Amino acid sequence: HLQDVSQRQISTEVKVSRNTVSKYIEAFENSKVTDVRNLPVTENILSPPSYKKRDGVKRKMTxxxxxxxxxxxxxxxxxxxxxxxxxxxxxxxxxxxxxxxxxxxxxxxxxxxxxxxxxxAKEVFVRQRYSAAWEVEFDWGEVKLVIDGKRKSYSLAVFTLAYSNYRFALLYESETMICVQDVHTKLIDHLGFVPSVFTYDNMRTVVKSFVGTDRKITDGMLNLSNYYGFRIRLCEPRKGNQKGHVERSVEVVRRKAFSYDIAFVSLEEAQKRLN
Structure with missing residues (x-):
């Protein structure tokens, strides 16, 4: 407007209606009359438009x-x-x-x-910060393989270190306490140290009973944690995000290892592929 551009052209360039352009130009001209400081553009024109908020009465919502x-x-x-x-x-x-x-x-x-x-009331998730070697998460997954010509489902035991996202996985034919203890022993041997905290969901080999909000740890897991000196942390029911590293790891490990190669002579050969 100050450069003698027409209102029609201004409307086209700034992509607003001509009525809006006209309203602002009129307000600008009026402000020059009332503002005695002789500014090129007065302050009240630079401020965004304000609208009076209507407080409607909620007649029905008593x-x-x-x-x-x-x-x-x-x-x-x-x-x-x-x-x-x-x-x-x-x-x-x-x-x-x-x-x-x-x-x-x-x-x-x-x-x-x-x-x-x-x-x-929506739950807020706070991103956690981890220390090296402090926490490891554990979970089971399922993988279907053809071993010696026979198609069968196997259990995939997966550990993920929360700090580094380092993954360790083994194949088993079941998810018994013996299998759980075996994979823990092999993880610790593989790492060369014992993480301070092991995190689990409420799997039956870890939690033997619920008493209200309290959960009782199985004897096998208590013995294992006492022997190696680590602390057990349990996720709340249906809160997979509390062990999000390993939740994602099960899918990643299974896909990377067995999305192409699914047939093996023996389970040992499949484990070599997994390693």
């Missing part, structure tokens, strides 16, 4: 309904923690329950409120 919906959300949380995830109430179930109880409210209002509440 405190009573809010309390009821929060109760439904808490019930769902309890069900998730007590292995009843499939019996959680969906948003449509909450809406129908409110309708059944005589509340006058729409489904969209219920859905928007529940979405907002669940976003507030």
């Amino acid at each position: 405190e009573e309904i809010i309390k009821r919906l929060r109760g439904f959300i808490q019930d769902n949380e309890w069900k998730r923690k007590n292995n009843m995830s499939k019996q959680q109430m969906k948003k449509i179930d909450m809406y129908e329950k409110l309708q059944e109880e005589g509340y006058d409210i729409g489904y969209t209002t219920v859905r928007n409120f529940v979405n907002t509440e669940e976003m507030r």
